[in-house]
Amino acid sequence: xxxYATSLFCLLSFYMMNAQQTEPQSNQRPAAxxxxxxxxxxxxxxGVDIASLIRTAIDxxxxxxxxxxDYRLTKDWYIAGEIGTEILDRETNQIDFETNGSFLKAGADxxxxxxxxxxxxxxxxxxxxxxxxxxxxxxxFDFYEDIGAFPTQSRFPNExxxxxxxxxxxxxxxxxxxxxxxxxxxINVQLKRLVAEDQPDNFDNLYVPGFGRTYDTSEIGVGYSYxxxxxxxxxxx
Numbered sequence: 001x002x003x004y005a006t007s008l009f010c011l012l013s014f015y016m017m018n019a020q021q022t023e024p025q026s027n028q029r030p031a032a033x034x035x036x037x038x039x040x041x042x043x044x045x046x047g048v049d050i051a052s053l054i055r056t057a058i059d060x061x062x063x064x065x066x067x068x069x070d071y072r073l074t075k076d077w078y079i080a081g082e083i084g085t086e087i088l089d090r091e092t093n094q095i096d097f098e099t100n101g102s103f104l105k106a107g108a109d110x111x112x113x114x115x116x117x118x119x120x121x122x123x124x125x126x127x128x129x130x131x132x133x134x135x136x137x138x139x140x141f142d143f144y145e146d147i148g149a150f151p152t153q154s155r156f157p158n159e160x161x162x163x164x165x166x167x168x169x170x171x172x173x174x175x176x177x178x179x180x181x182x183x184x185x186x187i188n189v190q191l192k193r194l195v196a197e198d199q200p201d202n203f204d205n206l207y208v209p210g211f212g213r214t215y216d217t218s219e220i221g222v223g224y225s226y227x228x229x230x231x232x233x234x235x236x237x
Contacts, residue, residue: 047229101134103210
């Protein structure tokens with residue numbers, strides 16, 4: 001899925017560049033002495049993560065929902081964040097577990113894309129501080145015991161570890177394209193580093209809401225999102 005997210009990222013970037021290059025002559029940037037002034041909209045842009053909804057529909061082990069929002073502070077800076085919930089009920093050959101919780105990410109985005117006239121698209125890089133509150137339920141695990149005719153044994157503790165928290169830092173790179181007036185499609189890829197986490201007794205966190213899959217050998221995670229959002233314009237500047 002991350003490969004498809006990267007491909008769509010490139011496609012939206014190409015669309016933005018092509019749209020700007022093919023603007024009609026009458027809409028090109030006015031001369032320096034032209035009195036025409038184009039004002040940008042400032043307001044709250046909010047939407048949902050389509051990737052979470054698609055995964056919920058096609059993955060029987062996953063349920064998730066995420067709201068994304070940003071607010072324009074200056075010409076290029078936006079405060080931004082995401083809030084959501086995730087449930088992962090996973091069964092593998094060695095272990096069955098369930099992760100259930102919510103997360104919050106807050107930070108800022110910087111737009112590197114120079115729009116012409118009244119266009120309002122973004123190619124941006126952003127940073128987030130993330131936090132999650134969740135529970136882990138260990139339903140089954142297999143272990144090896146060198147006795148008898150069946151050395152691999154299974155245990156079904158069905159034990160829940162609640163009140164767990166994790167914190168991470170995240171960098172995003174993405175594209176936001178205005179497809180209709182105040183309606184946007186977006187995509188981003190994410191690189192994350194786990195900073196701190198609560199560990200269940202005799203059990204590791206295998207998945208953290210908002211962060212994703214974890215690994216014993218690394219604190220690095222990756223992610224992506226597709227979004228659709230609508231901006232509520234408050235004023236022009």
